Amino acid sequence: MPKTLIKVDLSQSAYDNDMVHNRWHPDVPIVAWVDPGDDFVIETYDWTGGFIKNNDSADDVRDIDLSIVHFLSGPVGVKGAEPGDLLVVDLLDVGPVKESLWGFNGFFSKQNGGGFLTDHFPLAQKSIWDFHGLYTSSRHVPGVSWAGLIHPGLIGCLPDPKLLETWNAREAALIATNPTRVPGLANPPFGPTAHMGRLKGEARDKAAAEGARTVPPREHGGNCDIKDLSRGSRVYFPVYVPGGGLSMGDLHFSQGDGEITFCGAIEMAGWLHLKVDVIKGGMAKYGIKNPIFKPSPITPTYKDYLIFEGISVDEAGQQHYLDVHIAYRQACLNAIEYLKKFGYSGAQAYSILGTAPCQGHISGVVDVPNACATLWLPTEIFEFDLMPSSAGPIKHIKGDVQMPISPDK
Amino acid sequence: MPKTLIKVDLSQSAYDNDMVHNRWHPDVPIVAWVDPGDDFVIETYDWTGGFIKNNDSADDVRDIDLSIVHFLSGPVGVKGAEPGDLLVVDLLDVGPVKESLWGFNGFFSKQNGGGFLTDHFPLAQKSIWDFHGLYTSSRHVPGVSWAGLIHPGLIGCLPDPKLLETWNAREAALIATNPTRVPGLANPPFGPTAHMGRLKGEARDKAAAEGARTVPPREHGGNCDIKDLSRGSRVYFPVYVPGGGLSMGDLHFSQGDGEITFCGAIEMAGWLHLKVDVIKGGMAKYGIKNPIFKPSPITPTYKDYLIFEGISVDEAGQQHYLDVHIAYRQACLNAIEYLKKFGYSGAQAYSILGTAPCQGHISGVVDVPNACATLWLPTEIFEFDLMPSSAGPIKHIKGDVQMPISPDK
Amino acid sequence: MPKTLIKVDLSQSAYDNDMVHNRWHPDVPIVAWVDPGDDFVIETYDWTGGFIKNNDSADDVRDIDLSIVHFLSGPVGVKGAEPGDLLVVDLLDVGPVKESLWGFNGFFSKQNGGGFLTDHFPLAQKSIWDFHGLYTSSRHVPGVSWAGLIHPGLIGCLPDPKLLETWNAREAALIATNPTRVPGLANPPFGPTAHMGRLKGEARDKAAAEGARTVPPREHGGNCDIKDLSRGSRVYFPVYVPGGGLSMGDLHFSQGDGEITFCGAIEMAGWLHLKVDVIKGGMAKYGIKNPIFKPSPITPTYKDYLIFEGISVDEAGQQHYLDVHIAYRQACLNAIEYLKKFGYSGAQAYSILGTAPCQGHISGVVDVPNACATLWLPTEIFEFDLMPSSAGPIKHIKGDVQMPISPDK
Amino acid sequence: MPKTLIKVDLSQSAYDNDMVHNRWHPDVPIVAWVDPGDDFVIETYDWTGGFIKNNDSADDVRDIDLSIVHFLSGPVGVKGAEPGDLLVVDLLDVGPVKESLWGFNGFFSKQNGGGFLTDHFPLAQKSIWDFHGLYTSSRHVPGVSWAGLIHPGLIGCLPDPKLLETWNAREAALIATNPTRVPGLANPPFGPTAHMGRLKGEARDKAAAEGARTVPPREHGGNCDIKDLSRGSRVYFPVYVPGGGLSMGDLHFSQGDGEITFCGAIEMAGWLHLKVDVIKGGMAKYGIKNPIFKPSPITPTYKDYLIFEGISVDEAGQQHYLDVHIAYRQACLNAIEYLKKFGYSGAQAYSILGTAPCQGHISGVVDVPNACATLWLPTEIFEFDLMPSSAGPIKHIKGDVQMPISPDK
Incomplete structure (x- = not known):
């Protein structure tokens, strides 16, 4: 049985788990070290840390403070991984928490995040999806059922200071073009709700004030929400800091291309079984800027x-x-x-x-x-x-x- | 053997074939009528009407007058089809002209149309692809070979006057935002190089001056360049004029999503074997604005x-x-x-x-x-x-x- | 356009075409030579040489003399191919004769060949299948239609004398165990209806008396009736005689595994577009006794x-x-x-x-x-x-x- | 979380678990009842009840007493299911025991069961396969790794007395044609090693003496070893006794068609998550003699x-x-x-x-x-x-x- 490096307790606040963080910053301390070739298990909260409940009201979707997301498990360090390397990650398997066989999908209010069709669906709505082995169905959406294409919506390595600065600068410039827009054009760093993992005290406060929000996908991968980066796939991530610092979360039981509802896919708490390896100097060797990946041989074969x-x-x-x-x-x-x-x-x-x-x-x-x-x-x-x-x-x-x-x- | 309704002679100018046209206009006369349930063959020029040659120079790609495209075969009328119906089109098969087993791909000069990566590849370039049964390869691009996903880049029904007016108005408004841009934001009607099929005299000149260019995809389908709308698929087209007036061309032996090189896919002259049927009142029944389709069971199974x-x-x-x-x-x-x-x-x-x-x-x-x-x-x-x-x-x-x-x- | 090496005229008796033969024998003269790397077209009769007609009577299925089958086109020689080599054959494409877009399927009478379920269906029956581009359907079997998985039922190289002797000996031994069985356990050589291609006179008579019947699959491949050996696939055939002597026929528009109806798949006349190459000494290098092959990337994706x-x-x-x-x-x-x-x-x-x-x-x-x-x-x-x-x-x-x-x- | 109806303790002898049996007999008492529409979990031993060990010796494969197999979990009763019905079983998921992430494959000695190629591999051999999430690989067979097509090798309903008698009679007749053959032509009932579940005393002894061995597939399904009857598939089983009496075991992490090595696939202990339903009178309605099934949308997409x-x-x-x-x-x-x-x-x-x-x-x-x-x-x-x-x-x-x-x- 592979070792579980990071455990989460769904009855505990994600803020109280110091192997979890919700901002990208090079100073977030690595919480576990592994060797190339190791395989291990990481547990994760759902992206909201349990804020959205299995009930028949969309009030939680309406009321959530989106500055708290996404609660990621990590960072995991891989011995010997150095800036410029590629971190090879095999997603050997991914699944829901055994005691929590359900997920949620919703639309945020246009006043609180919105979504792809927010002008057409401006109010908070929610549907709950139950998991039946490989399949899912919903008491709120009749007549459909399918096998899940289970994947982490969010996974990637820690940025180095320069990359972090690039992110913050370019996103701030975008926000500046229309700073009062609702929903906002982007989300700037926001210290009060930051969870910086094991970083404490002043160092924590400084990093919290700088830490990039986890919402957008960026060069390191991050919140790509790519449904095909699913269990069984192999991903090659750029490494920016010693050890890589791989973090992940935002697990989805299933999602359509685009994750158009934003809140989001079928969101769930769960676990990942990973194996890691390193390609030395891989970024330059292969001209890699963003992650590349090979999809899984185990995916639903729907084709009609x-x-x-x-x-x-x-x-x-x-x-x-x-x-x-x-x-x-x-x-x-x-x-x-x-x-x-x-x-x-x-x-x-x-x-x-x-x-x-x-x-x-x-x-x-x-x-x-x-x-x-x-x-x-x-x-x-x-x-x-x-x-x-x-x-x-x-x-x-x-x-x-x-x-x-x-x-x- | 199914009947060939429209023939093309590759040694003849497309302008001399009165079953061909290169603009969208309700007045383009229908050149052949069929019954629902009929199947038949339509031959087509390549989209440039033979301007691009099987040689080792990109001069033709650089020098082409893009106002001449696309040369479409049709329109075909389907008896009983009326505005508001859906025209069901089975693409029973599509293939290259037997005597012309090659196609071209190219990049237009940024001065003459450009393309998706025109800032990176600003000059005219060309590659020639030979067809070997189901497969293609190129003397200009070594090391690759694949089975073609053969499809018409362009197919759709004639617009009615109101739809045509909508198209021209909204595209003119876009052009007006930056009329001197190179390449242009859109292509307005242009009479001199218009080919209005069998329409002659003043009626022709009037329609030529109004006829929508064939470049963009629009509500009727048109130049969608969807690689999966391939031989074996079934398409449901909105009908706007009596008989539908189905025209088609711009055949591709193969293409990647996006047709990013613009000039274009692997472009070829060829033929389509079609079967047509009608769903009365289908547009309202199914809430159809753009065509919908079911892909083919015969497509390359590349998946790695x-x-x-x-x-x-x-x-x-x-x-x-x-x-x-x-x-x-x-x-x-x-x-x-x-x-x-x-x-x-x-x-x-x-x-x-x-x-x-x-x-x-x-x-x-x-x-x-x-x-x-x-x-x-x-x-x-x-x-x-x-x-x-x-x-x-x-x-x-x-x-x-x-x-x-x-x-x- | 690839060259057509062997043509057939469906209005002519297959016996009158000297590029056709219906027995396996090393002395059948090679009718065309090609170089490794060449691609070319071969036309073929249907396996009965046109005996079965597109009509609504099964009398022809009942009355056929099965000693006349299969009419194969060839043999084609590949320069440099020697015994012990592997002949690499790319089936670039396969299709029906353009003027003959139909095929037949039937059950032989138990008195004349029988079939897999002959005790349940002891009488001659027939269904005719029309081809509509990629698809087929039958006026005798309603409610079904599908895309064809087009393939040659029969393809392989000429045996050498020793292999031929092995075949005849072992099959004769089997027949001897129950020589009067109806249908027979195997089919011995039968000179009167043999078509030995260009072989004439005494040499022809001698070879006709020895020539192996084409019904069973054997070490060289032959009548394997493997539906997946379809257009787009690559096959590696053992070579026994100088030049290989590749012959083929028995084209099928579609077939289920087992070809259980025996008469047979959806049988048709047609053509093959082939490319050949040679792996020197390939039989020993790879330990090959029977042909091996790689299936096509272009096959129907039916999967439900x-x-x-x-x-x-x-x-x-x-x-x-x-x-x-x-x-x-x-x-x-x-x-x-x-x-x-x-x-x-x-x-x-x-x-x-x-x-x-x-x-x-x-x-x-x-x-x-x-x-x-x-x-x-x-x-x-x-x-x-x-x-x-x-x-x-x-x-x-x-x-x-x-x-x-x-x-x- | 679905309820686990049958648990197994791998450290306990399968003979001591009264929710397990290793013979087919109508008198084996149903150990758990469910309603149509219920879903639940069943745990199983590997087919040998743990006899084969994760080590580097094939002695256990050589020495196993094959009269002890297969240890099945069940029978489960479905309320309302009656003879003549079809029991609809959704294999919602199947997996290995979390604490036992390995399986075995082997060849039996020709003296003890043999196998498909026993004349070529007459001695006992073994390979151990480790599970890494969705994948497996072996320390005894280098250079290969693949995603598992996980399935129960054995699943089916209890026979009624008449069907049982039919089985025993026809297999006895076969054995009688060559009773001393090694390996035997079939396996007759054998009381000493029978495990009749909760049946005790004289009733147990009588049934043990009559109970059909579990080795062959039969009308009810049973030991079909069909790799495609995998997790995610839906199976329709004939019902012969009130409640159906569904039993299962012999889980495989992966297997090739034919399970040619006999000992066997990649054999493992594990669990099944099932959902059941009933089609009243389904056997006659659909003319069902043997089970039919629809394969899973989640299977490895290997295709080259x-x-x-x-x-x-x-x-x-x-x-x-x-x-x-x-x-x-x-x-x-x-x-x-x-x-x-x-x-x-x-x-x-x-x-x-x-x-x-x-x-x-x-x-x-x-x-x-x-x-x-x-x-x-x-x-x-x-x-x-x-x-x-x-x-x-x-x-x-x-x-x-x-x-x-x-x-x-």
């Missing part, structure tokens, strides 16, 4: 897709220039409209797109002025036939089940 | 991917807000840098990403401020092992073969 | 199977010892019984199992006394839902369409 | 196969009539010969074929007199390139690691 197209003309009919973000939003809205014809509420349809193993493809990015994006919806996850026919759609979903919603206060 | 990540921080280090276009560009640049370590020139690497069955995924679009996009490179297409190892990359490609390049005049 | 089990207890309840043949027969009979519940006749169900891309797995061969075999039926080929449910099966097939049958004379 | 052919001519050159068993043996022997060229011992190669997710296809069963079978070897499981090349094979395996072997006493 219904594919929706979207172009970069927005909901108001305005033309944008090769904007894939808008094109993908249109593809998603098109899919939601389609699913409503079978009886789903818009929120339920949105939740399906955010949580099921949907693919989002950048299909065309050169045919000015329209980008074309496609959303691939796996039809096998539905209990009924979702394809178009001359008879027209059947309302299989009766509307008697709805997702909890919480108006802004 | 090496995946590159990119985030929305541009080459200069500037932070952008959830910009998937920039994130995908970074993922592509990361892949190019990687391939160069194995001996490819940047242009060859770029050409591989544009032509091979690469996937481009919208992996994360909510983690402010960074979008995350991934480029999936199938490793099976390489003659050598492309994975990272502790030994470092081997220069399998010796640099003795290069892609033709033509400096701007 | 319903799987039927069978064990080696026969229809009469008798126990056999680890007999996979009987176990697979039971799995097939179980599937037929199941399909009948949806309205198919037994013959139609049998025809589906013989022609669709079903898999037949040897699941267990050590658990004495029962072998276990499984038949994998792809559910996507059916127009209706084939899975079990608590509501029970629905008779989607109304019984108004039947397969032609011809009683023995 | 090297395929070996075999025909029904045995090692001595003797011709057999359409014997798939012999044809598959030849395909396996051909693969072993090939693997030896890369440095493997024959035993290691045999072990790979028995444990890796190899496919065994019944490719042709009508081309008299030769059946054709194919063995599909996934090349991705090897650390080196296994394909043929003109350079010839490289001895990647140095021969310094061997599998334990134990001569007969």
